[in-house]
Amino acid sequence: MKELFILAVVTVFTLVTYYLVEPFAHSQMHKHFESEGFIYKDLPALTKKGDATRGKDLVMGAGACAGCHGIEVEGMPAPMDVVTAAASYGVNPPDLSNAGAVYDAKFLANLIKNPAHALMVEHKFDPAKGQMHPMPQFYGAGGDIDQEVADMVAYLQSIAVKQEELTPKMAFETACGRCHAVHYDKWTQIGEKPAFKKKQDELAFNTKVLDYQDYLAKYMGTLPPDLSMYIRSRGEHYIKTFVENPQNYLKGTAMPRVGVNAEAADKVIEHLEDVGDSKRHIREAVGKNVMIYMFIFALFAILWKKEVWRDLH
């Protein structure tokens, strides 16, 4: 009994110390933000029901989206190669094939109408100071602008993969991959690094990546970090709430609000886990067996002690 009391004392002091240096200290060092559920409640809702056919005409025509964006699923490659695009815009404009699946519909609509506002980078792009966002605002094609935007969103949703077909990697590439490299996944800002047969080809590819990164760094103010280990260095909660509203954590950051929907956010996290913590499934499986083994070992150890000490008392 006395030994159990001593164990309790040791345990209590250990847990108090643990609480103070881990949960408590971290709560004092880092601001905490709750997820807003990816509803973007500061943005006005979509009021009109969109028509994908009319949306297609707008995207290809009056919206002039295809002037800068590729839409691979429609057989339309990007008008410029990635490095030239970055030289022109700072960052390569995304291919719109899966935008409808990755981004929240309301966010997309607001993005088309006022990109700097939806992306929460108005502090960086103030038209009054001549700082135009590289994506021009859509002023309407002559009809009801809300209807036109709803049509364009409907079109983008109609060509995108279904939510369940969207893989974690696709979600990551569309939402984050043009600014962030993930070298543990061989991902660069200009795409996946292939296996090269010749050293020259690899050097040429690396040169393109470095050129792209130079333009990107100039556009963003700094080169956005490689995300290989972010699942360990920042953790799931931070990444999710950061993506939802980067301004909460870093006031004035050039990182835009990404505008992903809740499902895509989960997939982005899953991708980061696949990259930064790829052995988690095997760890859990082995862990279970080791724990079972340790309990059996402890049982035998206790029995052995009882056996030996029977003569000693």
Added chain:
Amino acid sequence: MAHFTKATSLHDWLNQRLAIDTLRRVLATEYWIPKNINFLWAMGMVLAITFAFLLVSGIFLLMYYQPNVDLAFDSVNYTIMQEVGYGWLWRHVHGVAASVVFLVIYIHMFTGIYYGSYKKGREMIWLSGMLLFVAFSAEAFSGYMLPWGQMSYWAGMVITNLFSGGSLHADGLVEWIRGDYVPAQAFLNRFFMLHVLLIPLAIIGLIVLHFGALRIPHVNNQDGEEIDFEAEAAKYKAGDKANSKVIAFVNDFMSKDMMVVSIYLIFFFYLVFYHYDFAMDPVNFDPANGLKTPTHIYPEWYFLWSYEILRPFSTNVGLIAFAFAQVIFFLLPFLDRSPNAVPASRRGLFKYWFWAMLIDMIILTAMGKVPPEGLFSAIGFYAALTFIGLWIALPFITKFEKKV
């Protein structure tokens, strides 16, 4: 040369050459342990097992780790964690053990302080134990540098800066330690060598010394009772095990040791598999960046108390206080002037001294991590003063203690 006869068996052959029977008797079957000791006396074995885990997992990690500032981070976080089969397991065993070993060392130390196991003939046990603590600290610090993460780099910067000695401005010494103006390749190489060779060697030597120091005074016991080990051992050998106050290390105490170890291992492997990040600071999963200071720089949890003794004072006073904290535990056997080697609960003011010291160190640990602002700063300052005050008071409060 000794006289050798034709061996009758392999055992006999070895016995004539290595005296294995004598060795076994002296180290195991007739190495006498008081019967009246609780599970806290098994912490030595828990530490030995943890050290073995560190050694073995460290050897496996060493096979793939690259001591190069450009490759170190990825060799740990990618090669070992993702490409090498079960590399993640070795890394987590090593990382968790490195932290848990300090928890157990602290329990071991406070057990010794509580039961007066450093007194009266047991000073060498305490001193060799403290040397082990210092060696483990150096080992932990040098190991923390190796993944070359953001906190490794900046903790390395801060700790090596301490050697400038404040106003002494011994900047040359700091550069000499680093081999450069800032932590860089030379720094990583030498801490790598220290971590994998020199300090482990010293630790192994000190463990032998620590065990050796136990042999003559024997371990203390729960009641602080002075046991006539020879008389009690004679009783045991005559078969009166129940009335003897001593038991053999093997198998008697070993069975209790292993019971404690087995329960400890449940806790240990729970951490390895399900909570491996409990003490790994997330900041260290960002690669080292000499151009970007982390918002908060702090050491691993087990150094926080001594860090907090440094922090609330001005540079020079802080360094003196820090130096005080590093050496003062060594002097415990000489500062405690009481004639009693009994549990703190049966002593005079020392009873309060013990709990005050324990709680003060926990407060210092907590304050060492939180940002040094406002209330935290004040608490840290007073806790540091209390720490120093308690040590100054120790000889006085123990001097007047009555013999029990």
